[in-house]
Amino acid sequence: MTFDEAKDKFIHTWGTLATQWGINRSMAQLHALLLIAPEPLATEDVMEQLQISRGNASMNLRDLMDWGLIYKQLKPGERREFFMAEKDIWKVARQVAKERRRREITPVVDVLNELKMISTDTPEAQEFQRVMEGLSSVVGFADSTLNAVIKAEENWLMSQFIKVFR
């Protein structure tokens, strides 16, 4: 396989994969493209390389910035904006874990806690409460796993920080 083939395959695969999670193809492909780009790219570059429209590029680049997965970079003497991906893959993982936790886990925890509160006067309601409690424990497990990723990396970051200053 040539390098260009590998590049294409990576971008393509990442895009396909993303749709299985709730992420759209353009966003995933943009991220993939920027991940392997040795230099920051301008909007025009990504439009051309991925064959997508200006609006699409603009919106998804912004979303990627909201996720903290890419950064805007300004080049001196250049008017347009360039984008580069966070290359530290563990930082990317931490960022994704953080966002998914905030967007997906936290709301469920709240609803489950609310639903656990119903009175248990009938057998049916008792069964319901049992299920809610079970789900709470599973969601709690997922939550602490994500937290472990987030915290482990914060510690790692901290350790790097210490290295620099000792």
Add this chain to the structure above:
Amino acid sequence: MTFDEAKDKFIHTWGTLATQWGINRSMAQLHALLLIAPEPLATEDVMEQLQISRGNASMNLRDLMDWGLIYKQLKPGERREFFMAEKDIWKVARQVAKERRRREITPVVDVLNELKMISTDTPEAQEFQRVMEGLSSVVGFADSTLNAVIKAEENWLMSQFIKVFR
């Protein structure tokens, strides 16, 4: 909140949540409904309770069986099929972990391994390889986490098994 309100809220919340993952609303709501049902339900029951069509019910019940999250149950003297959810929530979690691992992690691992193989004759290709290796390690982490869930529960299952026979 009354029991019926709680029930509705649970089914509705579960359905909304599922769409954020790659799961469709009907499937999630079916699963939620069966999770809190004290008795196995027939196709007609779920059609009526969720207000969905026969075809929709049939297809999604089958998908849920493929995921190992619900079971068919035959009642003596009844011709139609009844469905009940796996109520052991940790078994559900294990099942989901297993399936997602198989469907999502394994294919990525394969592609990444293939892409790591390209020759590193240019700086660009070297960078590419570095990214692939980073991704490999993150995916490897996700893989072993899912495995931990799967194995932990198999051990738990084993311990229950032993309890019965000692």
Add this chain to the structure above:
DNA sequence: CAATTCTTTCAAAATATTTTGAAATTACAG
């Protein structure tokens, strides 16, 4: 501040996914 270049927005179009419902198939009882 006027002209130019780049970015963002958003309604409409394109695409993808989900749902429906009727027809085909299957399973069973008599």
Add this chain to the structure above:
DNA sequence: CTGTAATTTCAAAATATTTTGAAAGAATTG
């Protein structure tokens, strides 16, 4: 084997999501 009840299938319809592209908005330069 026949009739009936239940389930599955799948093309078409409904819905939801994504993408486009042109217009509006910002930023920068001379």
